[in-house]
Amino acid sequence: MNFMASKQPENSLLGLESDSQRTLYVTCLISIELGSSLDVRYPYVTGTSVVALKYKDGILMAADMGGSYGSTLRYKSVERMKPIGKHSLLGASGEISDFQEILRYLDELILYDNMWDDGNSLGPKEVHNYLTRVMYNRRNKFNPLWNSLVLGGVKNGQKYLGTVSMIGVNFEDNHVATGFGNHLARPVLRQEWHENLSFEDGVRLLEKCMRVLLYRDRSAVNKLQIAKITEDGVTISQPYSLKTYWEFSAFENPAQGAIGSW
Amino acid sequence: MFRNQYDTDVTTWSPAGRLFQVEYAMEAVKQGSAAIGLRSKTHVVLGCVNKANSELSSHQKKIFKVDDHIGVAIAGLTADGRVLSRYMRNECINYSFTYESPLPVGRLVVQLADKAQVCTQRSWKRPYGVGLLVAGLDESGAHLYYNCPSGNYFEYQAFAIGSRSQAAKTYLERRFENFTDSSRDDLVKDAIMAIRETLQGETLKSSICTIAVVGVGEPFHVLDQGTVQQIIDTFETAAEQEDPATEPDAATGQEAAAEQGTAADQGGSTDEGAAPMDI
Numbered sequence: 001m002n003f004m005a006s007k008q009p010e011n012s013l014l015g016l017e018s019d020s021q022r023t024l025y026v027t028c029l030i031s032i033e034l035g036s037s038l039d040v041r042y043p044y045v046t047g048t049s050v051v052a053l054k055y056k057d058g059i060l061m062a063a064d065m066g067g068s069y070g071s072t073l074r075y076k077s078v079e080r081m082k083p084i085g086k087h088s089l090l091g092a093s094g095e096i097s098d099f100q101e102i103l104r105y106l107d108e109l110i111l112y113d114n115m116w117d118d119g120n121s122l123g124p125k126e127v128h129n130y131l132t133r134v135m136y137n138r139r140n141k142f143n144p145l146w147n148s149l150v151l152g153g154v155k156n157g158q159k160y161l162g163t164v165s166m167i168g169v170n171f172e173d174n175h176v177a178t179g180f181g182n183h184l185a186r187p188v189l190r191q192e193w194h195e196n197l198s199f200e201d202g203v204r205l206l207e208k209c210m211r212v213l214l215y216r217d218r219s220a221v222n223k224l225q226i227a228k229i230t231e232d233g234v235t236i237s238q239p240y241s242l243k244t245y246w247e248f249s250a251f252e253n254p255a256q257g258a259i260g261s262w
Numbered sequence: 263m264f265r266n267q268y269d270t271d272v273t274t275w276s277p278a279g280r281l282f283q284v285e286y287a288m289e290a291v292k293q294g295s296a297a298i299g300l301r302s303k304t305h306v307v308l309g310c311v312n313k314a315n316s317e318l319s320s321h322q323k324k325i326f327k328v329d330d331h332i333g334v335a336i337a338g339l340t341a342d343g344r345v346l347s348r349y350m351r352n353e354c355i356n357y358s359f360t361y362e363s364p365l366p367v368g369r370l371v372v373q374l375a376d377k378a379q380v381c382t383q384r385s386w387k388r389p390y391g392v393g394l395l396v397a398g399l400d401e402s403g404a405h406l407y408y409n410c411p412s413g414n415y416f417e418y419q420a421f422a423i424g425s426r427s428q429a430a431k432t433y434l435e436r437r438f439e440n441f442t443d444s445s446r447d448d449l450v451k452d453a454i455m456a457i458r459e460t461l462q463g464e465t466l467k468s469s470i471c472t473i474a475v476v477g478v479g480e481p482f483h484v485l486d487q488g489t490v491q492q493i494i495d496t497f498e499t500a501a502e503q504e505d506p507a508t509e510p511d512a513a514t515g516q517e518a519a520a521e522q523g524t525a526a527d528q529g530g531s532t533d534e535g536a537a538p539m540d541i
Contacts, residue, residue: 118368119402126361133360155402 061153124153136168305477367398379413
């Protein structure tokens with residue numbers, strides 16, 4: 001420590017000793033460099049998990065319709081899956097208004113793409129990569145779009161399914177989920193997913209995931225949509241509910257087995 | 263004095279509805295050494311004639327790789343050609359950064375044409391003095407475009423630009439109907455034959471031409487000289503049994519230089535003292 005101090009006299013002059021003080025110092029430096037105070041923004045209305053998987057003819061995606069204001073279940077009919085152009089389907093969890101802004105970006109993108117009128121069109125891979133750039137760019141401005149996005153699509157017989165997080169982490173997979181779905185739905189999908197899922201089996205598998213989420217994710221609501229995208233285009237189901245059974249003994253007094261201070 | 267009143271700047275119309283400065287720019291393309299291109303369903307081949315500016319210098323590069331799926335051959339002012347191919351490279355790399363997929367050829371060509379068009383409508387600018395044959399492969403197949411200094415662009419099955427390109431065009435017009443189903447190697451052979459047409463007497467050697475290919479499973483690349491020479495030899499020995507490539511280099515060099523003099527005369531209007539457009 002003494003050796004370090006002797007090598008960095010400016011730090012010892014400021015009397016910076018602990019890590020937390022140093023962090024504060026660095027934070028101030030960043031604020032000065034950006035020419036404004038570093039205000040951290042938090043999401044207001046949020047949606048919870050999106051779950052999606054590849055099946056025989058394309059992609060299936062599920063999301064419930066809840067919009068939470070903090071921990072209050074504030075809205076019950078938020079559509080969190082939208083078609084993007086001819087070949088893509090976007091699902092979002094996280095800040096709803098940020099999702100709406102992303103939809104505006106994509107509307108413009110698809111419009112300008114169509115205006116070329118040359119037979120070329122952006123496929124799911126292109127849209128996914130574009131979103132990755134947008135998300136990462138915004139996080140680099142310390143002002144992320146507070147969403148986890150799932151992008152699925154089919155173009156030229158090629159199925160595509162990928163995800164982007166609010167800080168730009170992105171990947172492709174045969175099945176993806178956001179938020180709580182990562183913990184509760186992915187294990188189910190890993191066990192039961194296979195390449196040749198029929199439409200019916202795919203929907204059943206998604207409903208199984210959504211039911212697990214409904215039971216264990218307190219922000220999930222029992223009103224959901226399932227969207228399908230194939231070579232023929234996008235169809236999004238009407239909202240519907242899952243059958244539930246709450247009479248399990250473990251549900252009756254959930255705090256019983258929990259060791260807590262309350 | 264006989265002076266054209268209507269050619270002092272690009273934006274001035276002649277009463278006949280012509281823009282002389284733009285036409286002069288197109289003339290610069292005709293003065294450049296020849297470049298040709300032809301395509302099948304799956305491949306596009308570009309070729310050009312390499313002419314050294316003087317006996318003491320080497321020739322300038324006329325074929326540029328833009329991206330893995332696009333390349334250009336130029337005729338006219340090489341400097342302008344390089345600027346435009348740098349622009350094209352930029353557009354390609356930006357597109358693949360954003361979308362992680364190759365820029366459709368047709369879109370790049372439109373952007374390039376729009377860039378050229380602006381120069382025909384601003385009094386403080388000049389048109390680019392270069393014509394570009396753009397070869398590319400995308401989702402919709404293989405494409406060959408010609409971009410003109412006027413801002414016009416055309417898609418072709420086969421085309422030739424530059425000095426004495428008419429001879430190559432005649433050759434291509436005779437044969438283009440078969441190109442669609444041509445194999446890649448036949449396409450390369452036809453490219454070399456078309457280039458030979460523009461030489462007029464000068465012997466065809468790999469040192470005076472460049473050939474480049476792009477196609478399905480084959481990123482844009484320039485064929486190396488050895489390969490081109492091999493292809494030339496196959497039909498050169500078949501056609502004639504004179505004395506192939508035995509003359510000393512110096513002699514052919516002089517011959518080429520002499521040829522260049524006459525080439526300039528035929529290609530356009532320059533005499534020895536004038537600024538050489540034949541680059």
